Amino acid sequence: MSDFIKVVIVEDEKDIRDMLMRLINDSKDVRCEHAFADCRSGVEGVLKHQPDVVLMDLGLPDESGIVGIGRIRDKFPEMDILVLSAQVDEESVFDALCAGACGYLVKQQSIENVVEAIYEAKNGGAPMSASIARRVIASFQRKPTKLISAREKEVLNELCKGKSYKLIADALFISEETVRRHLKNIYKKLEVSSKSEAVAKALKEKIV
Amino acid sequence: MSDFIKVVIVEDEKDIRDMLMRLINDSKDVRCEHAFADCRSGVEGVLKHQPDVVLMDLGLPDESGIVGIGRIRDKFPEMDILVLSAQVDEESVFDALCAGACGYLVKQQSIENVVEAIYEAKNGGAPMSASIARRVIASFQRKPTKLISAREKEVLNELCKGKSYKLIADALFISEETVRRHLKNIYKKLEVSSKSEAVAKALKEKIV
DNA sequence: CACTAAATCCCCCGTTTAGGTAATTGTTTG
């Protein structure tokens, strides 16, 4: 067993791949001996060599790195997978994190810090480029929804606990009829037509 | 207008407060002239002095820093609020982020890096102690739920779109009766008894 | 002061849903 942090790279651009390898192997405590240029062989290589950390690109020629992350995750849930991508769109970021990445580096911003990020990942952290981190945090924050009134929000809140009309009525000390009326208004405002739809929308849009 | 990043501290322990102030005022580009020892006066001070960054403790004598964060957020949504707390429990972390914090530093781990974190926050980042960052990221990942079968997961998926039995049946090319049956099983497994409850649970527990 | 919006309560009616019981067909797995 070596003392090095073993790294595998999956990245299609040869220049970047080589640069990453050099950056890593010039640093102490980390070592990269295997790098792959597409997703399928990358995943295969990762499963075979079982590194401590994977550096994963997203825009790969054969299939998205995101599905690769999922595959690796299924086999080795403890492995640290760091995304290193040029893509900064909402969907790529969150899909990658949902798939199991433990960090997300934007190529343009953080490629020189990749070794530092590897240390951080091994240290139980979650290295992210600043802009990514901010967006991740922002995703927790409720967006201000003028549409729904305060009282309606309370009703919606109870609804999201899965309560029936009757239970909501009890919780808010109003009649079942009033709950029904609020729900009608909420449905109109959210453009939905059932409790489950309303709950789904409310939770996804972080209204509650 | 000064060129300094203006910082206000809200922290009840005098020793820490003083140390933070020294750390900040010994660094360049940042300056702290106001510090408060409880939440209410802290919020008041923040609203009055309108700093660029707020350093906020959570365990304050009068009320939780979390409500303070919310109050500040309501007035100045663009202000960067950094939590600096000893509390590392799940609830404190996520409540603080939901309330509007843009970063979370664990006192024991990151107090020396507080100035660095302030720079990072002003730079559009979201400074977090390593363990916090990892937990934030982990919260995106679907927890492996053996309980629900693959087919049931599909049904649950459609359910989370707010569909009726009939529409789910159409979407999955099965009879309404089968949908009903799946739902019954899902309800049992999730320990719920209605569509909205199931949707709420599925989305909150990230089953879908 | 009139107007509006929010919150409250009421009725009706048809549809949807939840829970019970039962049965058939594959697939997986010990």
Add this chain to the structure above:
DNA sequence: CAAACAATTACCTAAACGGGGGATTTAGTG
């Protein structure tokens, strides 16, 4: 191979729900 489980369909009933009316009170706003 038998047992267990997943997926499928069926029927019945009472309760819950969604959409359609209408009404009152209070608070805020032009």
